[in-house]
Amino acid sequence: MEVKDWQLKALTPIWTGDAGGNGDRLIPTGIMGALRWWFEVLVRGLGGRACDPTTEVRCPDKNVQQADKPGHHCVVCELFGCTGWARKFRLMVLDEHDQVIQNQIQADQTFILRFVPLRPIREEEWCLLDATLRLIADYGAMGGKTVFKPSDESNRQNQLHHQDFGIVAVDRRPEGIDCNQQLASTFVHGSRNRRNFQDNSFSWASLQHFWCVKGRYLARQDSQRSSFNRVIGRDMRKNRSQQLFQNTNINRWLAGRQQESKKVFSFKHPEVARRTFGFVKPRLVNFQEIESRLGQVWSEFEAEHEFQQGEQIIEKLFQMKEGI
Incomplete structure (x- = not known):
């Protein structure tokens, strides 16, 4: 072997x-x-x-x-x-x-x-x-x-x-x-694989529900402004950053809580690999909602060209040839 x-x-x-x-x-x-x-x-x-x-x-x-x-x-x-x-x-x-x-x-x-x-x-x-x-x-x-x-x-x-x-x-x-x-x-999809279980609580963690924007990041700008908090629905003010801006189901899910991760991740360094990615959840928050929120914090954001969804990424992953 x-x-x-x-x-x-x-x-x-x-x-x-x-x-x-x-x-x-x-x-x-x-x-x-x-x-x-x-x-x-x-x-x-x-x-x-x-x-x-x-x-x-x-x-x-x-x-x-x-x-x-x-x-x-x-x-x-x-x-x-x-x-x-x-x-x-x-x-x-x-x-x-x-x-x-x-x-x-x-x-x-x-x-x-x-x-x-x-x-x-x-x-x-x-x-x-x-x-x-x-x-x-x-x-x-x-x-x-x-x-x-x-x-x-x-x-x-x-x-x-x-x-x-x-x-x-x-x-x-x-x-x-x-x-x-x-x-x-x-x-x-093989018939030998176990399939008969309830996965509603974690099925959102799927590449079908994944999105990514390369070359951009979300961050805190100062004590009153945070593009990251604005996207996930938390209060932008630093002294209230653990509170939701509006107590909605979407914001609660995106922002996470203790023992439950946020659903948006962002990386500033290094610049060549800068990225922001996250997940949506069917029947709760869709890709269009995320695109809208990102468009509110990023200037000249062109979702049509920058916002990659899971299906596009799957295609790219399996188009790769041997080697690098």
């Missing part, structure tokens, strides 16, 4: 953090968690079903006792594992000299994600894993602290909670990965 390497470059520090919340060490499970989360987003975007391992509907299915029987676990757990079904690979995070990285990955540092198969990994799974890494690099972010928001205030923009984390670029991909949308879509 062939080992596969993806060589990445960190454009910002990557925060994984230990049990005490310290970020000076690299915790590989933090990388693993990010990979799995975005893998789930991609699978749902292709029309597949993916459980959320943090909820009560996580795999395995309690009614299917044998792990190798159809319906025991979802297509994501097939690769990443669940109770009774081990992960198919071991992840190693290495430097350019093939040494295990132990300290936090810093900006401009090159690192390698090495996937060592422990059991056979299907061609379609390599395809989805490759697309996931490119999705993170081109449109998303990796690791913790990605919910931090930038600031344009000169005396605050370098504080920890205004710094950018988790932006990476893919420098080199493995050769020989045959990846096309039809292959991936057919695989995630």
Whole structure:
């Protein structure tokens, strides 16, 4: 079974953090968690079903006792594992000299994600894993602290909670990965995958509901103005920034709350990878609402050309050829 390497470059520090919340060490499970989360987003975007391992509907299915029987676990757990079904690979995070990285990955540092198969990994799974890494690099972010928001205030923009984390670029991909949308879509719809579970509380985390604008960011401008807060529906005044501007269902969902993430993410640095992305939720907030809110805070915003939706991004991901 062939080992596969993806060589990445960190454009910002990557925060994984230990049990005490310290970020000076690299915790590989933090990388693993990010990979799995975005893998789930991609699978749902292709029309597949993916459980959320943090909820009560996580795999395995309690009614299917044998792990190798159809319906025991979802297509994501097939690769990443669940109770009774081990992960198919071991992840190693290495430097350019093939040494295990132990300290936090810093900006401009090159690192390698090495996937060592422990059991056979299907061609379609390599395809989805490759697309996931490119999705993170081109449109998303990796690791913790990605919910931090930038600031344009000169005396605050370098504080920890205004710094950018988790932006990476893919420098080199493995050769020989045959990846096309039809292959991936057919695989995630496979009859062996577990599908009979309620996912209403987390199905919004799908590439079908994803949007991204490159080259722009949301931030706090001063104590009275915050383009970020205006978009998510919070009061723009700093001393009331945890309060909603209007207590609507849309604002409550976009702004999140304790133990529930915001649904908009923005990154100011580095300028070449500047981006803002987020999610919509069917029957609550649509793409047009997000476009309208962004248009209120960004001058000369041309949504038709700048605002990318999930379906467009899926097409771009699967148009990629081998190599970089």
